[in-house]
Amino acid sequence: MTRTGSGSATPVRAPRDIAAPGTGGVGDSPLRPDGTLKVKGEFAYSSDLWIDGMLWGATLRSPHPRAKIVSIDVSAALAHPGVSAVLTHEDVPGRKHFGLDHTWDQPVLAAGEVRHQGEPIALVAADHPETARRAMEKIRIEYEVLEPLTDARRAAFDPAYPQVQPRGNLARHQPVRVGDVEAAKARAEVVVSGEYRVGIQDQAFLGPESGLAVPAEDGGVDLYVATQWMHNDLKQIAPCLGLPEEKIRMTLSGVGGAFGGREDLSMQIHAAMLALHTGRPVKIVYNRYESFFGHVHRHPAEMRYEYGATKDGRILYADVEILLDGGAYTSATMNVVGNAASLGVGPYVIPNIKIDAYGVYTNNPPCGAMRGFGAVQACFAYESMMDKLAEACGLDPVTVRQVNAASQGSELATGQVIWAPLPMAEMLRQARELPMPPPLDASDIRNLPGGASQTTHGEGVRRGVGYGVGLKNICFSEGYDDYSTARVRLEVIGGEAVALVHTAAAEVGQGLVTLEAQIARTELGVERVVIHPADNQVGDAGSSSASRQSYMTGGAVMTACQAVREGVFALAAARLDRPLDTLGDLSLVGGKVVSESAGVLAAIEDVLGDAVIEETREYHHEPTTGMDPVTGRGDSHTQLALCVHRAVVDVDVELGLVKVVELAAVQDVGKILNRLSLEGQIHGGTAQGLGLAVMEEIVVSDGKVRNPSFTDYLIPTILDMPPMRLEILENADPRAPYGLRGAGEPPTLSSTPAIVAAIRDATGLALTRVPVRPEHITGSS
Amino acid sequence: MRVTFTVNGRRETADDVWEGESLLYVLRERVGLPGSKNACEQGECGSCTVYLDGTPVCACLVAAGQVEGREVRTVEGLADGDRLDPVQEAFVECGAVQCGFCTPGLVVQAHDLIERVAEPSDAEIREALAGNLCRCTGYEKILDAVRLAAARKAAS
Incomplete structure (x- = not known):
């Protein structure tokens, strides 16, 4: 048993301070x-x-997408040698439900009913993972299996469809209304329509x-976890454990990627319950199979689009319905619907718009955040529509996009004015003019679609080119008070000024820790920067999602450093025995306090001496508003970012194989x-x-x-x-730190439709569903 | 059961090993070498790639008992103290590391490639690393890293 000190024992390989190498700002x-x-x-x-x-924890999950739990008998599992605890919903110490966005509709452990395959029902702690697995097999659960509710369309529109959960079947309906679509329909010279589907993608x-x-020892628990947003985890964990937040100390351990899949809780409450119950440390590690059930996925979508345009390709109206299946619980569905609605026609200026975006509950796998959430699904549809419109009007795909492209000053579907540069038409021109790859060299079989497994000489291979444009909102939208916090400390260690940066922001692989050090070097003029492990001993940093951490935590580190810098200047004035305002414009450069007029005043180390300057700052972005529930109007986004892709593919039209x-x-x-x-x-x-x-694609049948x-x-x-091939432009957003735009998500939007457009170009097929499978190309499905 | 084998030049004995345990589990949980990663545990992702008697294998697919008396080299055994192996150095320099969970397996696999092939072509690099999944990088920087490591090795 290991219980020492109020903060308990520290595990081997606990996260520690990391010195940032190099000198780069x-x-x-x-x-x-x-x-x-x-x-x-x-x-x-x-x-x-x-x-x-x-101990090792394990989670017993439902094999059924929908069933009543008649009884649970854990006695045989508890009697299994090496087992320390078996817990069910009755053992949840506090609130029985958790969830994102204040919905709190997801049970910590299922009680009475399961609503998706893989829903957690019971927990086991044992001395070996295999012991835990075998004990789990001894838990006897009697189910009354029900037919799963898997029809998203009926869930949205059929009042007679049974309810998946007490909240009803509709999580959110967000309309967007601009102008008069019905009147515009009468004026359209060209009408194109399509139905598009996006399968379930996994992070x-x-x-x-x-x-x-x-x-x-204080009755609390120390949690070492991989998450995207510690403070939001804590808000859910504490009430479920029945503990005050200050008794739960969270430290971010190494995160092996996230992409939205770690926004929701997975094993956090479960491990804590087992640890508190047994009084021993408990480790839980999902295997890959369990991981597919342990987190939410990208919402599958069913989308109906109709555009009317003039003969020369100017879009007059868009009539759009987007249906997103969120599975049994809310997770991030509200935000996914908001993104899909507000960005439902993408970066195009359309005078008359009717969009209805729906998020529904079903017994299909639970869905939530994944890179580009909500915007990815819509992007596949609206970009497919642009290609369809190009064909109908006899335009090339780049021109039709340029004709309708939004730019700085134009309005989004929500009426929000695009206030920052958006040189979309120019970006499309650049994408088109990039050199093309060489033609297929079929003499090396590895170049053919299918690679070394190819069985032909490439007789059926056709080349295609396609374009895609994606517009993504950066940071949190719709009125959310989005902020991050940073604590920066400057002191002399070993004769050298060292900046220590402490935030709760999750490094998930994206390189935020590198950036934090760069910002500290630029703002403080020092070389040595140390990054403290992310934990909840500093204020909320918000989530590592929505491409927001460079902007938000970058901004917080920048402002905290600037506050520290002011402290250095004040100290310099005191040391020089001169009033601060007589020193002119000061900066910290190359380890020195520098006055614009008088040059180098002193080394930072000499100014600091034994002093320690520490400042904590919160950084908020420009406030946004909600979307009007009837019209969708509102300044709901704080930043927008654009990516254009050009894809070149070779398609074997006989075998249905694609090589990008x-x-x-x-x-x-x-x-x-x-x-x-x-x-x-x-x-x-x-x-x-x-x-x-x-x-x-996560392939689902019967839930x-x-x-x-x-x-x-x-x-x-x-x-x-x-x-x-990358072309990176730097048109500053004047509101953002250093003028930056969030960058992680936009390319995930645009590459999908570009590739599918290229396959259409190669094959002449309509291809309305992603992922495109071989049978969609060969027509054998 | 008891398993005795050599790992990174050191003789290790693991006691009370359950027969169903993999080499990966023994490395990670019994001999304190968690560098090899547990991303899929079914031989699809390559994150647990180690040398077994000089040949790269997925440690998750090797039963613990199979390594009795044999020699294992893991990602922890590539650097010479603080001096990184050229492959490791190139991965850091080229931006081939993001979340890093695939990195140990890729580093071992790439290390094996440039041991065997002095200056591999891109097609050879792609073929050699086709069993190592990376979800973060899109592989471009990984190709850069392997090219750089191979060039440095050839020049040295």
Whole structure:
């Protein structure tokens, strides 16, 4: 048993301070502070934690998408040798439900009813993971299996459809109304329509859900977890454990990717319950199979679009219905619907718009946040429509987009004026003019679709080119008070000024820790920066989602550093025995306090001496408003970011195989803070868009997932990803720190429709559904 | 059961090993080497790639008992103290590391490639790394890193 001190024992490989290497400030590409640890295998992920005497937790999940639980008998499991605890909903110490966005509709452990396959029902703690697994098999549950409610359309529109959960079947309906669509229909010279579908995509982060809960002597618990937003976790965990928040100390352990899949809680409350119940540390690590049930996915969508236009391709109206299936619980569905509605026609100026976006409850797998959430689904549909319109009007796909392109000063569907540069027409021109990849060299079989498995000589291979444009809102929208907090401390250590940066922001791989150090160097003029582990001993940083951390936590670190800098200036004035206002314009550069008029005044180390300057600042972005519930009007977004993709594909039309030959992206990021990290974000986002285009889908029938493994759920390998060409623009957003734009999500939007457009170009097929499967190409489905 | 094997040049003995345990579990949970990663535990992702008697294998697919008396080299055994192996160095420099969960397996696999092939072509790199999934990078920077490591190795 390990229970020492009020804060309890520290596990082996607990997160620690990391010194940021190099000297790079904002605009440079210094090495990642955690890079060396990661390549040596020494970086401590949440699944790597270990502490003396720890138990292994396991979660029993429902095999049925919908069933009544008649009885649960844990006695045989409890009697299994090596088992320390078996817990059910009766053992949840506090509130029985949790959830994002104040909905609190998800049971910690199912009571009386299960609403999706994989819903947690019971927990086991044992001395070995295999012991826990075998004990779980001894838990006897009597179910009354019910027919799952899996029809999203009926859930949205049929009042007679049974209710999935007490909140009713409609999570949110968000309309958008602009002008008069019916009147515009009479004037349209060209009408195009389409029905589009997006399958369920999984975040498929490589590091499975995992963490360690260590009980503390004060009755609280220390949690080492991989999450995207610690403070929001805490808001849900504390009431469910029946503990005040200050008795739960959370530390971010190494996160093996996130992409939205760690916004919702997974094992946090469960591990804490087991630890508090047994008085021993408890580690839970999902395997890949369980991970497919342990987090929400990207909402599948069913979308009906109709556009009317003039003969020369100017869109007169858009009539749009977007139906998003959120599964059994709310999760991020409210925000996904908001994004889909507000960005339902993308970056195009359309005078008459009718959009209805719906999010519904069903017994299908639960869905929530994934990179580009809500905007990704709509983007596939509206970009497909642009290609359809181009064809109908005899225009090329770039021209039709340029004709209708939004730009600075134009209005979004919500009426919000685009206040920052949005050079979309120019970006499309650049994308088109990039050099084309060489033609197919079929003499090397590895170049053919299907690669080394090809059985032909490439007789059926056709090349195609397609374009996609995606517009994504950055940071939280719809009136949310979105902020981040940073604490920065400057002191002399070993004769050198060192900045310590402390935030609760989750480094999930995106490189935020690198950026924090760069900002501290630029603002404080020091070289040495140390990044403190993210924990809840500092204020809320908000989530590592919505491409917001460079903006928000970047902004918080910047303002905290500026406050520290003011402290240095005041101290310098005192040391020089001169009034501060006589020193002129001061800055911190190259380790010195520099006056614009008088040059170098003193070394920062000499000014500081033994003094420690520490400042904590909150950074809020420009406030947004909600969307009007009837018209959708409102200034609901604080920043918008655009990416344009050009895809080149080779398609074997006989075998139905696709090889993406090249992807080119033109993205406006406002300001390049770190080119190396930024390119990595664009590459990675593009790859996930490629996955959605041609391979990734959680296949569901009767509410059950049929492919919960990396054998059957395919994500792009290095053979699937083509070389990429990037053009990065820097048209500053004057409101944002350093003029930056969030960059992680936009490429995930635009690469999917670009690839599908290229496949259409190669095949002449309509292709209204992603992922595109071989049978959609060969017509054999 | 008891399993005795050599890992990164050191002789290790693990006691009370359940017969169903994998080499990956023994490395991560019994001998204190969690560098090899548990992303899929069914041989699809390559995150747990280690050398077994000089050949790269998925440690998750090797039963613990199979390593009795044999030699294992993990990602933790590539650097010479603080001096990184050229592959490790290139991964950090080129931005091939984001979340890093795939990195240990990719580093071992790439290390094996440039041991075997002096200056691999892009097609050879892609083929060699086709069994290693990465969800963050889109692989472009990984290709850069392997090219750089191979060039440095060839020049040294």
